[in-house]
Amino acid sequence: MKQAAWGAAKGAAQAMQTSVNSDTIPSDPKAAAAEIAKRAAIGAARGAIGGAGVTSPVGVDASTGSVSVDQFTARSPEAMNFYSAMAQVAANQLDMTDAQKAVFLSYTSYALAGLNASIELNCAWQASVGLNFNIAFPDGYAVYHVLLVPKLQGPMDVIRIEGDFPFVRYFSFQSYDPKSMDPVASVRDYEIKPFEGVNPFATPGTSIKEKGKYQVHVTLNGDQGYPNELPTISKGSNATGAFVLLRVYAYDKQSPNKTDIWGAVAPPVVKYKLYHPSSSTSGGLWYTVDQCTSNNTKIASTFVSTIATGYARTMATENKAGANPCPTWNSRDQFRLFTRTGARAPFFNKDANYLLSCGSEVDGGGVKGNLVAVITGTLPPSPGGLWTPPFVADVTHSNARYLSLSAYDLNIPGPVLQTFFDSDIVNFYTQYYGSEFMWNLRTSRQYKIVAAADITSAKRCGHLTEDAMFLSTWGKTSRVSYPGLVLREILSQSSRIGDTANNTQTIHNIKKACGTMAGAGGKCETSAFASSIMKNFYPKVTYYDCQQGGRAVAAPYNRSASY
Numbered sequence: 001m002k003q004a005a006w007g008a009a010k011g012a013a014q015a016m017q018t019s020v021n022s023d024t025i026p027s028d029p030k031a032a033a034a035e036i037a038k039r040a041a042i043g044a045a046r047g048a049i050g051g052a053g054v055t056s057p058v059g060v061d062a063s064t065g066s067v068s069v070d071q072f073t074a075r076s077p078e079a080m081n082f083y084s085a086m087a088q089v090a091a092n093q094l095d096m097t098d099a100q101k102a103v104f105l106s107y108t109s110y111a112l113a114g115l116n117a118s119i120e121l122n123c124a125w126q127a128s129v130g131l132n133f134n135i136a137f138p139d140g141y142a143v144y145h146v147l148l149v150p151k152l153q154g155p156m157d158v159i160r161i162e163g164d165f166p167f168v169r170y171f172s173f174q175s176y177d178p179k180s181m182d183p184v185a186s187v188r189d190y191e192i193k194p195f196e197g198v199n200p201f202a203t204p205g206t207s208i209k210e211k212g213k214y215q216v217h218v219t220l221n222g223d224q225g226y227p228n229e230l231p232t233i234s235k236g237s238n239a240t241g242a243f244v245l246l247r248v249y250a251y252d253k254q255s256p257n258k259t260d261i262w263g264a265v266a267p268p269v270v271k272y273k274l275y276h277p278s279s280s281t282s283g284g285l286w287y288t289v290d291q292c293t294s295n296n297t298k299i300a301s302t303f304v305s306t307i308a309t310g311y312a313r314t315m316a317t318e319n320k321a322g323a324n325p326c327p328t329w330n331s332r333d334q335f336r337l338f339t340r341t342g343a344r345a346p347f348f349n350k351d352a353n354y355l356l357s358c359g360s361e362v363d364g365g366g367v368k369g370n371l372v373a374v375i376t377g378t379l380p381p382s383p384g385g386l387w388t389p390p391f392v393a394d395v396t397h398s399n400a401r402y403l404s405l406s407a408y409d410l411n412i413p414g415p416v417l418q419t420f421f422d423s424d425i426v427n428f429y430t431q432y433y434g435s436e437f438m439w440n441l442r443t444s445r446q447y448k449i450v451a452a453a454d455i456t457s458a459k460r461c462g463h464l465t466e467d468a469m470f471l472s473t474w475g476k477t478s479r480v481s482y483p484g485l486v487l488r489e490i491l492s493q494s495s496r497i498g499d500t501a502n503n504t505q506t507i508h509n510i511k512k513a514c515g516t517m518a519g520a521g522g523k524c525e526t527s528a529f530a531s532s533i534m535k536n537f538y539p540k541v542t543y544y545d546c547q548q549g550g551r552a553v554a555a556p557y558n559r560s561a562s563y
Helices: 002-020 029-051 077-093 098-118 295-318 422-433 436-443 455-460 493-500 507-515 521-525 527-537
Strands: 058-060 067-069 127-129 142-149 158-164 168-176 183-188 194-196 213-219 229-231 242-251 269-275 284-289 336-338 352-358 371-378 400-409 416-421 446-452 469-472 483-492 540-546 552-554
Touching: 098 295, 127 295, 142 158, 158 242, 168 229, 168 400, 183 229, 242 400, 336 507, 336 521, 336 527, 352 507, 371 455, 371 483, 371 527, 400 422, 400 469, 416 422, 416 469, 422 436, 422 446, 422 469, 446 455, 455 540, 483 493, 483 507, 493 507, 507 521, 507 527, 521 527
Parallel strands: 213 229, 446 469
Antiparallel strands: 058 067, 127 142, 142 242, 158 213, 158 269, 168 183, 168 242, 194 213, 269 284, 336 352, 352 483, 371 446, 371 540, 400 416, 400 483, 540 552
């Protein structure tokens, strides 16, 4: 600390002395004082860096005094290695031969060159994946904020993420190995120890005024003893960087801004500490990293679009549908466990579980734009909000923290078309029946959702009745060939409290049961097995070919599969 302080003092004094003797100081006394103070601050920053013995590449902006850390630069070899690893993971995720992968990767080399030339990494939160950057089957109410540091100088360096607890249903920080893209660790909202105020995700019955702040720390191995510390590399990995996703899901009922991508709070501040053993400032100095501009997300979106185009051209000669995870389409009550693990599903959420049902407008013949899916079921008990009972923090009164039904285009890059989350369904039927109590009393929380490319198709065969919600399967500019339906569950009650859970009819319990079945193989992923676990909470679906004359018939499907 002494060396840094002496260095700061010396740097400030030298800067002030130079300023006093400079002809560029404004003649106005107030402006002159401000200019001298700014130069003194810059001198202090440079002096502190030198005094602390920090030799890692750090720059001080001569006009503002802000600090930039070269570890964040997009031009580094580590950044290019990361981009290449991303492309390789994408190739592994897709259903291609080795020869096709080679062609695909040649397309991505062009995209990589454009990305590396234009994207900026020397800033915090380089991209945000959501409706404006719609890839990889996201939830329609979720935003995935990306923080990439291509290279940490050593295992003692630290990234600190500081923020206010957001007005959302769920958020978490999850780290992924920058080379393998495998998940490493996570800090869930209810696990975060606040450094100021109260964590409303962990403590029920608090007030908004008590909502506090948090600090999450990211280190290479997660062994530096910081609160809320995340390791960023897998055991045995030789990666040197950090890749963190901040997931933010849905708005809270009392949110002051329900459309804000950060949860109605300021973006978390990212600070970086360069460790130096000779420094007495607790091992180094903290530097604040500036927030990235939204242009980065546009650049990343262009990169993904180029890769998607390359994939389409690669596969065009074989007329394949894409990386479609479906063994069958348009099958009655076909919702089945979908496990997103391994190389075919990078960056999967360890807190989430999924049921998948697949539709097709082209396979089997006879549909050709008239596909309608009718989904019925019983909505499990769900949270009211952070400060609205049943409280988010009270895990015993909800089956899961978050439940949603989304429609997707199953072709690459896998955009979401529309999402309903549990509050949407509650709000619809509360309005329809006059109150949530009457909905519970009259139907025990039963719902009906009609999915189709447009309302005309949904109404033509009489499926879209007054007591039904409409879920669009329309793509960005046209109908999609392979619409998919995903029931997403996050932080089920049983995943939180185990055997003491009062409700085990969840997707998590399907996966858990599969794990205990020796030699179960694909049996656990059948719709019959899923239904046996979830019982009345299992969503049923029927696909129809809604013909122009208003006659509904069962949509063709792959009869060779078992259901």
